[in-house]
Amino acid sequence: MNTIDLEKEFQRKLDAEEKIEPKDWMPDDYRKTLIRQISQHAHSEIVGMLPEGNWLTRAPSLRRKVAALAKVQDEAGHGLYLYSACETLGVERDELLEQLHTGKAKYSSIFNYPTLTWADMGAIGWLVDGAAIMNQVPLCRCSYGPYARAMVRVCKEESFHQRQGYEIMLTLCNGTPEQKAMAQDALNRWWWPSIMMFGPNDADSPHTAQSMQWKIKRFTNDELRQRFIDATVPQADILGIKIPDPDLKWNEETKHYDFGSIDWDEFWAVVKGNGPCNKERLAARNKAHDNGAWVREAALAYTEKKRKKTAA
Amino acid sequence: MNTIDLEKEFQRKLDAEEKIEPKDWMPDDYRKTLIRQISQHAHSEIVGMLPEGNWLTRAPSLRRKVAALAKVQDEAGHGLYLYSACETLGVERDELLEQLHTGKAKYSSIFNYPTLTWADMGAIGWLVDGAAIMNQVPLCRCSYGPYARAMVRVCKEESFHQRQGYEIMLTLCNGTPEQKAMAQDALNRWWWPSIMMFGPNDADSPHTAQSMQWKIKRFTNDELRQRFIDATVPQADILGIKIPDPDLKWNEETKHYDFGSIDWDEFWAVVKGNGPCNKERLAARNKAHDNGAWVREAALAYTEKKRKKTAA
Amino acid sequence: MATQQDTYDYTLRLADNCLILGQRLAEWCGHGPVLEQDIALTNISLDLIGQARNYYQYAAELTGSKKSEDDIAFLRNDREYKNLLLVEQPNIDFGYTIIRQYFFDVFHFHLLNELATSQDKTLAGIAQKSQKEVTYHKRWSGQWVFRLGDGTDESHERTQAALDHFWPYAFESVIPDTLDKNMTQYGIGADLSKIEEIVKKEITNHLREATLTLPTETWNQTGGKNGLHSEHLGYLLAEMQHLQRAYPGAEW
């Protein structure tokens, strides 16, 4: 087929809601956009292990310790699915990791905030995973097959994590006054960063239109953000803690919550590298990778020796 | 003077209880014995910083934290005096440290036991410093001047440390039942190692006679051990905790306490390197020294640069 | 016959080994040398802490009090933990972690084989349930001993250093003390004299095959079973217990 026919076939599949598969022709920019998005997503899972990993050794009960370990392990697993999905687009995991480690690739800015108390384990599950799900559920219908299928698995586990996080918050809110204060404090610190997770306002999000046309994205940033807020406010009410936004109130007309304006200066500062933990997160990933070099080399060398022996 | 006259003059000074000074002639073996003993003593101060250093960050009150820091710092200071005293015998600190770091030089075996609870800070002060003082007070009258003078300073501080240790024990013994149990447990663990600090029984201590003749030592191991036990038993009684020796009892005839037989197998095992912490102590010292190499080099290089500038 | 206290004490040893090693492995989570092995390390941590919970729940029952698994796991002082010295040692690097793990896994595997036929039905049940997991652990760490021992020069050297370092801690596990012997006699505890040779032989053969040099030292560090630990445990516990201690009585 010539290029025009290929483009037509690609468009036909998009229109018919058929999946684009690795061997199918696709526009270069479609591929690039996917690689960027999927690898950012994978990196976010991997870097996202760190803030919660910070509380594994200090989890306050065996049940919580096991659940937290399993959750962080799930994130590693999501990273694996996503790197694999990305590899179907013709880019190796090593190259993607290199981009992460040198700071060339981005990951979700939310993970540049520190986890200061145990309640952050609740807040992250409830809010951060909650926001992630809001973003990710539509991705299960993404036009690129391998990404869509990875997201199906991811979303199933994420929603479990979200319930688990909410349950941590619920336990704290039903606990001692100190525990409830700990929960409120965590909500205060995680609320705004969570609603920033949906990205800039639509007006400032130049790629959104193209991504929606390609059926990578299905909703705009602002649409998803509004959904998240609408879903989350009643949950905070059940917990009996207060979302730190004095402008937040139900709008009878729109049937949505109105909310205060977002501090985009903070958002961009953190994206640019000036969050509380940007340097530490990247340093931790680099350290793990560098310290692991001899292990990876040993495994390769051993496999090679075995291969030679078997061949001989 | 010829050698015979020199020997006579050396002996005259010993007999007259005059000090031997660095520039005086002395027999080679006297010099060697002193170097070995003083450097072992210095090393013991330095390695001895580690077991107590282990509780500095976990001291249970500010007052205790300050006192513990000051104590461990004093030990470093003692190390300095003693290395200086040793240097008067014509051996450099670097060489002595090299002997420590390679395991060639010994240090007091007591520091190869771990500090497992806060009560160990009390027990070490009370028993280990107590035993050390018993050993060291006669050294203030040692025939070698610089060593004798260093010991005067050391002993003054050690007796302060011992009182401080005893006071920790007293506070624990007057505290909650858990605290008193902690004190008893520490006594149980430190008692036998402490009375082993005086070294092998006289019959198994071949160097003692020569050292006493040279007036380096003033009492035998067994004499000092007995003194220590006689002094310490009543202190344990005041604390209301029990020395872990079923054979310990007052002997009306000898006016001393009889005590059970010492497990010399354990003593020699620890001396040989098989104590609970031998490897860790040496590793900690080596690590500090190795990690400090670039700092020492920088200081030298900077001084050299300054010197050149001033000279230019 | 075994008193409730004997069984409680014995169960605690089993539990503490699993918890403390699980805790050490949890420190790796997010910091592994490669994603797949990060997951594997966490997996073993999860298995071990899961097993620890079974033991602690049984221990809690045995106290006949209202104590929970968490009360026992978190609210003892340093001298009351009864784990082997081996499992509390720091991770240092992946090579040290593997050697520590392998030593424990071989012992653990054969221990559970014995415990699986314990006359104490609860302990036998926990042992049986754990066998599959521990078989996997032993295979995993054993494979890594091969890869690291017989991989590159650097990996060989590092792993040899780890082996030399942990060798004195390798066999505290199979040296029976009075409680071990009594529990064996009651038909409850594993007979360590039966597994000692098997464990040592398996380990030494495996290490040789991995091209590692067996240390000649024959001396064993002991004490953990009776609460005489290394200085490392205190720090681990201060961290692990922090919330339980800081908020007494709170539910989490």
Added chain:
Amino acid sequence: MATQQDTYDYTLRLADNCLILGQRLAEWCGHGPVLEQDIALTNISLDLIGQARNYYQYAAELTGSKKSEDDIAFLRNDREYKNLLLVEQPNIDFGYTIIRQYFFDVFHFHLLNELATSQDKTLAGIAQKSQKEVTYHKRWSGQWVFRLGDGTDESHERTQAALDHFWPYAFESVIPDTLDKNMTQYGIGADLSKIEEIVKKEITNHLREATLTLPTETWNQTGGKNGLHSEHLGYLLAEMQHLQRAYPGAEW
């Protein structure tokens, strides 16, 4: 006029800076690069914890309760500590420790100059008593900045790395928040706007003289003064508070 609560909060900041940095320095004790500097590090730790005690004792008075210095020093949760982010950062190596110390010492020196004339007589008294010690600290760390910055290539490189690392933490100290401003107005607190320029100028001149390159970054990490810390503080506190937490109400 300052409320008791204002003065209490302000005093805590002073106290926590000294305690937490003192605690970090205490980690060096027995592990210094050379005996004389081991002693110097411990000495500064001792001075700072001594100063902290003065502040905590005053804070305890201000509560009007039976709280002791130790209750305040040991029994708060992580979010209630008000120290600067700088002082809680890990030691890493001697170079990092020196840069961290030097940044703090310069600020501390000029802070005390101001505080020495506070209308709060107790704070003024503590500040006056501390001046000599802190003058020595600043001289010591400043000298080491020279030695390391202008020593060998390796020391220069390491110290530059430490400088780059800590630069965003250098000036939280001189950025006034509402409490700082109020306390200045009441004539109690140090006027940070007065010392900001002095501190920055002194530091930048000194670093240049030490042949180090000033980072161009202008962004400051903040939060510590209001209890928003880095993830490092929690571990430091778990360790520091362990005994106080594990044995509630005990006397030591």
